[in-house]
Amino acid sequence: MPKQSFSQMLTDIDTIIKQQVIPLEPLFLSQQWEQLYQQMDQIRLQVKAQGLWAPNLPDSVGGMSLSIRQLGQISEVTGQSPLGHYCFGCQAPDAGNAELLHMYANEYIKTNFLLPLAQGEIRSCFAMTEPHTAGSNPTLLDTSAELIDGQWVINGRKWFTTAADGANFTIVMAVTDPDAPKHLRASMIIVPLDNPGYQNLRNIPVMGHSGSGYYSHSEIEFKNCKVPANHLIGEQGQGFKMAQQRLGPGRIHHCMRWIGIANRCFDLMCQHVLQRQITPTSTLADQPVIQTKIAESYAAINASRCLVMETAKIIDEQGFDAAKHHISMIKFEAANMLQLVVNHALQSMGALGMTDDSIIAFFYREERAARIYDGPDEVHKLSLAKSLLKKYL
Ligand SMILES: Cc1cc2nc3c(=O)[nH]c(=O)nc-3n(C[C@H](O)[C@H](O)[C@H](O)COP(=O)(O)OP(=O)(O)OC[C@H]3O[C@@H](n4cnc5c(N)ncnc54)[C@H](O)[C@@H]3O)c2cc1C
Numbered sequence: 581m582p583k584q585s586f587s588q589m590l591t592d593i594d595t596i597i598k599q600q601v602i603p604l605e606p607l608f609l610s611q612q613w614e615q616l617y618q619q620m621d622q623i624r625l626q627v628k629a630q631g632l633w634a635p636n637l638p639d640s641v642g643g644m645s646l647s648i649r650q651l652g653q654i655s656e657v658t659g660q661s662p663l664g665h666y667c668f669g670c671q672a673p674d675a676g677n678a679e680l681l682h683m684y685a686n687e688y689i690k691t692n693f694l695l696p697l698a699q700g701e702i703r704s705c706f707a708m709t710e711p712h713t714a715g716s717n718p719t720l721l722d723t724s725a726e727l728i729d730g731q732w733v734i735n736g737r738k739w740f741t742t743a744a745d746g747a748n749f750t751i752v753m754a755v756t757d758p759d760a761p762k763h764l765r766a767s768m769i770i771v772p773l774d775n776p777g778y779q780n781l782r783n784i785p786v787m788g789h790s791g792s793g794y795y796s797h798s799e800i801e802f803k804n805c806k807v808p809a810n811h812l813i814g815e816q817g818q819g820f821k822m823a824q825q826r827l828g829p830g831r832i833h834h835c836m837r838w839i840g841i842a843n844r845c846f847d848l849m850c851q852h853v854l855q856r857q858i859t860p861t862s863t864l865a866d867q868p869v870i871q872t873k874i875a876e877s878y879a880a881i882n883a884s885r886c887l888v889m890e891t892a893k894i895i896d897e898q899g900f901d902a903a904k905h906h907i908s909m910i911k912f913e914a915a916n917m918l919q920l921v922v923n924h925a926l927q928s929m930g931a932l933g934m935t936d937d938s939i940i941a942f943f944y945r946e947e948r949a950a951r952i953y954d955g956p957d958e959v960h961k962l963s964l965a966k967s968l969l970k971k972y973l
Contacts, residue, residue, distance in 0.1 A: 584631075586650060593632055593668065594657045596623065601661045608663060609936040613792050616663075623667045624700055634669040634698060636833065637678055641698040643669075648829075648892040652836040656885070659840020662795070662942065669698075671794055673706040673742055676830040677751055680768075684814035684822055693749055693770055702748035703794055707738040708823065711799065715740075716959050718753065718823065719762040723802065725754035725769055730809050732756075732769050734777070734802040740953075744798035745783055745791070747773055752802065757817050766819035770811040777805025787945035828900045831907050831954050835888045835914040838950060841943055842881045842918055845925035848940060850874060852929050864928065873924040884910070884917040905967050908960040915950040915957065922947060 584592070600623055607616040627633050635654045637643025646654070658664035665671040674697055681694040696702045709715035713722060723736025734754055744750060749772045756767040771778055781799045783790040791797065814822055853864035853874075864870050891906040900907075922943050926933035933940045951957050 586653075589632060590653060590657060592630060593654060596627065596632075596667070597657060597660050597664050600626075601663050601667050604663055605661060605939055608795075609939070609942060611792065617793070620663060620667055624669065627668055632668060633700070634678075636670045636675045636829075637698055638682065641678070641682060641694060643698065648832065648895045649889060652832070652889055652892045655833060655836030656840040656843065659837035660844040662939070662946070664840070665837065666794060669700045670833075671743075672830065672833065674704050674794075675833060676826045677704045677706055679829055680751070680822060680826045681813065683825065684818075686810060688810050689770055689813065696748075703743060703746060705741045705744040705747045705750045705798075706826075707741045707744070707750045707800060708753040709740045710737060711739045712737070716956055719765065719820065721753065721755065721766065723752065723754045724758070725752075725756050725767065727756070727809060731806045732809065732811060734769065734771065734805040734807070737781075737799070737801050739784060739797075739799040741798045741800050743794040743796060744773070744780055744800055745796040746793045749773055750778075750800070751813065753819050753823065754802075756819075760817055763820045764817040767816050768813040768819045768822055769807060770813060771802070771805060771807055775805055775807065777803050779803070787948070789945070825900070827954055828904070828907055831911045832888065832891060832895070832903075834950065834954060835884070835891075835910045838914050838918040838947070839881060839885050839888065841947060842877070842884070842921040845921050845940060845943060846874075846877050846881060848938065849877070849925040849928045852932070870928055873928055877921045877924050880917040880920055884914045887913060905964055908955075908964045911955060912951070912957040912960045918947055918950055 604616060604619055607619070632644070634643035635646050635651050639645040655670070658668050658670070665675070678694060678698050681689060681697070685694060693704075697704055708718055708721070710721055710723060713720045723734065723738065725732045725734045734752060736754065738752070741750065749770055751768050752771050753766050753768055755765050757765050773780075779801045781801055783792070783796040783798050786797055853870050856864045858864055858867070887910050891903050891910050894903040894906055922940065926940050926944050929938060929940060932938055935941060
């Protein structure tokens with residue numbers, strides 16, 4: 581943990597985001613990847629030198645060893661730009677993968693995969709969802725891994741493997757014990773992506789954009805893909821337990837980041853309506869319907885922040901298991917707050933909001949998925965409602 585105060589750290593991070601990261605967004609929106617990554621790598625070096633690298637990880641692997649509440653405050657600041665988390669070494673899915681490996685992996689995996697991942701030297705991805713089975717119920721998945729002569733032989737197809745394009749390895753969730761009870765059937769295994777049994781079939785076009793690098797979602801295939809037995813993460817058959825451990829923190833990271841995105845959209849909306857003349861003597865900001873959008877957005881952002889920080893406090897004091905229902909609540913609440921604020925911002929900006937001249941259109945198309953990934957709204961609502969109803973039985 582660096583020596584400066586936490587509030588000074590937040591100020592320093594905000595300055596880097598506003599002065600160095602946001603100015604790179606035109607390169608991102610015009611898909612000039614090479615130039616973009618070169619410049620982001622420079623920022624990463626500076627972030628490391630300032631002791632602001634990997635706020636989600638413990639210092640034993642080069643992170644900042646922060647509480648979840650402090651991480652929340654940082655994620656809100658880095659979330660202002662889609663490039664923010666990458667520049668500070670805490671982008672999904674690497675963040676969740678590194679946390680998982682830190683908790684469960686053997687020494688071989690920690691040395692060869694976790695350490696370079698935590699340092700930002702390589703990227704990773706997480707392959708659980710399949711095109712032909714319902715991702716909302718991963719006990720149905722059917723990608724298989726069989727232990728034959730000391731090697732896992734993996735067969736199956738996955739999709740929406742975020743950031744597979746250019747990643748060094750994936751964590752694949754596969755059925756290792758088909759006859760076991762449904763929550764004990766699957767395991768997690770590391771597959772280096774230069775393996776001849778692995779193929780990236782395509783970057784899936786999402787809302788008209790195929791993306792690249794860590795901003796892509798791939799369909800991938802394992803065909804008699806062989807990896808050594810020691811590539812198993814944790815215990816055989818514990819895949820679901822570890823997936824829950826990985827997704828719990830992952831969900832709160834997303835919620836924290838979404839508040840940052842909503843703040844950015846709110847700022848852009850307010851700045852735009854104040855300068856947009858609609859009559860010779862008035863601007864959009866003078867219109868009550870626009871003021872209503874601003875008030876609704878502000879209230880929604882603040883309500884989400886209260887819930888997310890309350891959840892973070894429970895996690896800090898009692899652990900992730902105690903916060904399970906709070907995490908379900910904020911997952912759908914914050915995702916819907918984000919839709920409201922991005923939509924209000926886009927509408928207030930008119931045609932400009934639809935273009936890649938503003939970051940709003942990117943947030944509108946990319947963040948619609950917030951209501952689907954890491955558990956759709958419906959699944960979290962069902963889980964929360966069931967636990968609440970139990971108290972009335
Ligand atoms: C942008 C993006 C990135 C992603 N990244 C990854 C990744 O990196 N790795 C990975 O493994 N997966 C990833 N996913 C996949 C994601 O986790 C799944 O899409 C999600 O779990 C839902 O599964 P599904 O798409 O198969 O929908 P289904 O399970 O087929 O469900 C379809 C819809 O049905 C409704 N529904 C589902 N269950 C219920 C229920 N019980 N009751 C009522 N309604 C229900 C919901 O509205 C849901 O959206 C990503 C998805 C997106 C969109």
